[in-house]
Amino acid sequence: MPIADLVTRDLRVLWHPCTQMRDHETLPPVPIDRGDGAWLVAADGRRYLDAISSWWVNLFGHGRAEIADAIREQLARLEHVMLAGFTHEPAVALAEALVRITPDGLSRVFYTDNGASAVEVALKMSFHYWRNVGEPERTRFVCLEGSYHGETLGALGVTDVALYREVYDPLIARPLLAPSPAPEPGEDPLAAAARAADALERLLAAHAGTIAAVIVEPLVQCAAGMRIHDRAFLARLRAACDRHRVHLIADEIATGFGRTGTLFACEQAAIRPDFMCLSKGLTGGFLPLAAVLTTEDVYAAFYADWATRRAFLHSHSYTGNPLACAAARATIELCERTPLGAEVARIGGWLESAFAPLASHPHVANLRRLGAIVAFDLVADRATGTPFPWQERRGLAVHRAAMASGVLLRPIGQVVYAMPPYVVTGDEIALIAAAARRGVEAATRVSCRPPAGSEPTRPADADPSGLEV
Template identity: 50%
Template sequence: MFMKNQEWTQRSLAHVWHPCTQMQDHAGSAPPLPLIPIARAEGVWLEDFDGKRYLDAVSSWWTNIFGHRHPAIVAALKDQLDELDHVMLAGFTHAPAVELAERLLRLAPPGLSRCFYADNGSSAVEVALKMSFHYWRNTGATGKTRFIALDNSYHGETLGALAMGGPSMYRDTYAPLLLQPIHVPSPDCYPRGTGESWEDYTRRQFWHMERALEAHAHEVCAVIVEPLIQCAGGMRMYHPLYLRLLRDACDRHGVHLIADEIAVGFGRTGRMFGCDWAPPPARDDDAQPGITPDFMCLSKGITGGTMALAVTLTRESIYDAFYAEYREGKAFLHSHSYTGNPLACRAALATLDLFEETRALATNRALSQLIWAQTAELRNLPHVAEVRQQGMVLAIELAKNIRTKEAYPAEQRRGLRVYQYALEQGVLLRPLGNVIYFMPPYVIEPREIETLCRVAAEGIRRAVRD
C-alpha cells in the first residue's frame, strides 16, 4: 500500500533524530518546521509522497550541483556497480580512485600533486589539520601545535574541524573538548563603513591576520579559511584580495595555508575553486590569478550530490615528509572504511565530465547575472540590509534596522517565516538565521529563477511586516 506524507512523518519522528534540528520544531499539530518526506527527485525538483513539488533552491545542503538524478551520473553509478562496489584503499587501489586523483590535480591550482580520500567534508578538514601538524613534527618543528582561523568560520562538526569554527551555536557547547585555535576578525565585508569599498575594507581587516602571524607563527601549523564565502556563517563574503595577502603572509612566516573549498568548490563562486579568484602577485605582470594553498579540502558538489566523498589535496613536499622507512614512524595513519569508494569516485568522474560537456562555468556566469537582475526588487524591500552575490550564491540579509545593521533578535526567527511561506509555495529556502540565500543547482532554468525570486520577495515582505 502506498503511504502518504503523514504516515512517513509519524514513522520518522518515532525513530529518526534529524541533523541540525531542535526536534520539538517538528512536533505538534502545526509545527514551525514541518517535516517533509521526499519520495522522489529530478532536476531542481523534489516531490513528496502526496505529490507536491519543491524547487530545491539550496541544492540539498549545497551538494546537488547538476540536479537530482542526472542521467549521466546515474548511468555511471549503474555501470560501476556492475564491476566493483567497494574495496579498502589500504594495500589496494582501483581505476576510479586513480582516474579521479589525476583529473582533480589537473583542475586544481598548480603545485598540488597528491590526493588523500575521505568520505565527508569534516573528515577532509581533519585530514588537513592532522597532516599539517604531523608534517611539522616529522620535519623537527615540534613547537608548532596551534592553528589560526577566522571569526564566524565553519569547517565541520567533528572535534578538530569544529574547533576551527568561530565561537557560535555550533561550537560553544563543546568548548571543553576542543583545541584552542587563534581566532582573528573575519574579512567579511558586511560591516564595512558607508562608502568603503570591499577591497579597502579587506585590506584593513588583514592587519589582524598579519599581527597574529607575527606573534604566533613559531607555534602555528596552519591558517584555515573558507575562500570568499563563509557559508554556514550566514553567507558572509569578502574580497579575493584577502587570499593573495594571506598566501604571501603564510609564505613569509613559514605557516601552511588550508583552503576549505568544501562548500565553494566546483563552480559555486563562478570559477572552479574559490582560490582561483585571488589576484596575481603585485609587480608581476606575467603572473596568473589564483593562489595555491598547501592543503585544499573538497567535498559536497564533488559527486553531484549523489554519494558521500571528500578529498584533501596537498603538495609533494608535504607528502615527502611522510615518506620514510617504516621504523621511523612517520606514516600518516589516518583512515576511513569507505575511503575512495569506487562508486563515489565514479560519480565524481561523471560530475567532472558534465563540467566539460555542458560548459557549466560559462553557463553559471549567465545564470548568476540573471539571478542578480531578478532580485533587484529585493534590494529595495524594507529590512533588507544587504543583497550580496558571488557566482551562484546569493544572500539576502534581513535586519531590524538597515541603517545601523542592527539584527533581529534570534528568537523572532524571521528567516523561519520566509522558509514557512516558501514551502507553502513549493520552494525550499532553508535560511541561516535571518539570512535567506539561493544556492540552486546549475541546471535551474530562467522561469524557475523567476519563481524563486518572486516567492522569496513575498516571503520576506510577510516576514518583516510587524
C-alpha cells in the first residue's frame, strides 16, 4: 500500500483525537507500520524514538514479546464475555495481583476501559457511598488547579485545563478548586506543599459536610505541564481528608507503574487513598483497560438487598475484557521481574545528565525531573519566565524539529518533556536530549507567526495550556 494513499484515505474518513484536523494540510499524520522496543517504525522505513511512550502508555517497549504472547494465548481461549453474571481467570487473577501490589487496604477492583471512565467510576462510587451511608448532602468534589482527569463530561467536572473544559462549561459540574501544590518559580517545594495543604484545609472546613471526595494526581500533574509537587502535600492531604471524613481519590493513571520512581506515587508519601484509578501503563500500552481499586468499607456500603437500591449499577460492554486483563497480568509480571525502582532511577539519572546542558539555554526555564519524567518550559524571556504568545505554537515547532531528528516529542503547550519507555538506553536518551535542543533552537530561532486563517479566538494573554500539538 503506497504511503501517500494511506494518508489520503485517512484524511477522507478519520477524525483524529486532540487535533485541529486542518493542521494535517501541512503536517499529515505519520503512517506507522510497526513498533520495535522504544522505536516506532514508519511505513517509509523512518524510525522515531517514542520519547513520550505514546501518550504515556508504553512501559516495556512496543511489541514486547511477553505481553504479545499473553494476549495471543488468551485469544486462543476466550476473546470476551460480559462480566455481569460471568467471570474468567484473567479478570480474577489480575484483580488479585492489583490488590497485592497497591497500598494495603485497597481490596476491591472495578474494571473500566480507559482513564476518564475510571475517574467517573471513582466519582460516582464516592457520591453514591455517601448516599448509601445516609449523608446525601455530600455531593461536591475538590480538585486541584491545573488538574486533568480525562475528557468525558464527568471527568471534565474535576479537570481544570481551560483548553478542554471551556467550550463545554455549561454542560459540566463545577468543582471546588484548591491551589496546586506545585511550586511557583523560585518557590521552595516544601513551602508550596504547605501553602497548598493549608488552603485545602480551609476549603474542606468551609464546605464541611458537603464534600464527597478530593481527587489528586499524586506527585505530578502531568497534563498541566509536568508540574511536580512535594510528597509532603500528599501526607497532609490524606490527614485532612481523614479529619473531614472526605474520600481521597488518587488518579495514578499517568503516575502508576513506576513513572515517578516507585510502583505507585502514593507509596512515596506512604498513603492509602480510598480510591485508586489505574489505566495507561496497566496493559503495558497494548490494550485499553482501567481499574478502580477501593476499600472494603466502600464496598460494604453497596452490599445489601436488591430492594434497597444500593447497588453500583455502572457498566461498560467490554468491562474486564479477557485479552486486556491478560496483557495487564503480563505487564505486572514484568514490573515484578524487573528491579523497577533501580531501572527508573537509572533512566532518571540519564535524563538528568542528558538534559542538564539545556538548563542554561536562553529560552529554557524550570528544568525538572521526577523518576523517569523530565520537563522544561520554553520561554520567551528566561529572566521573567514569560512564555511566548500561545498562538505562535512554538511547541508545535519543537515537535516538528524533533520528528525531523527521528524523535517523537509532543510538547504540552510550551512545556517540553520526555517520558520514555523503560527499555530506553543511555544513548537513546542522549538522542532525545539532542532532539529537544534542536527543537528549542528551531522553535526560537524564527519569529513564529500563527498560520493564516487561525486567528486567535481568545485574548492573547490567556494561555490555554494543554496537549495542543
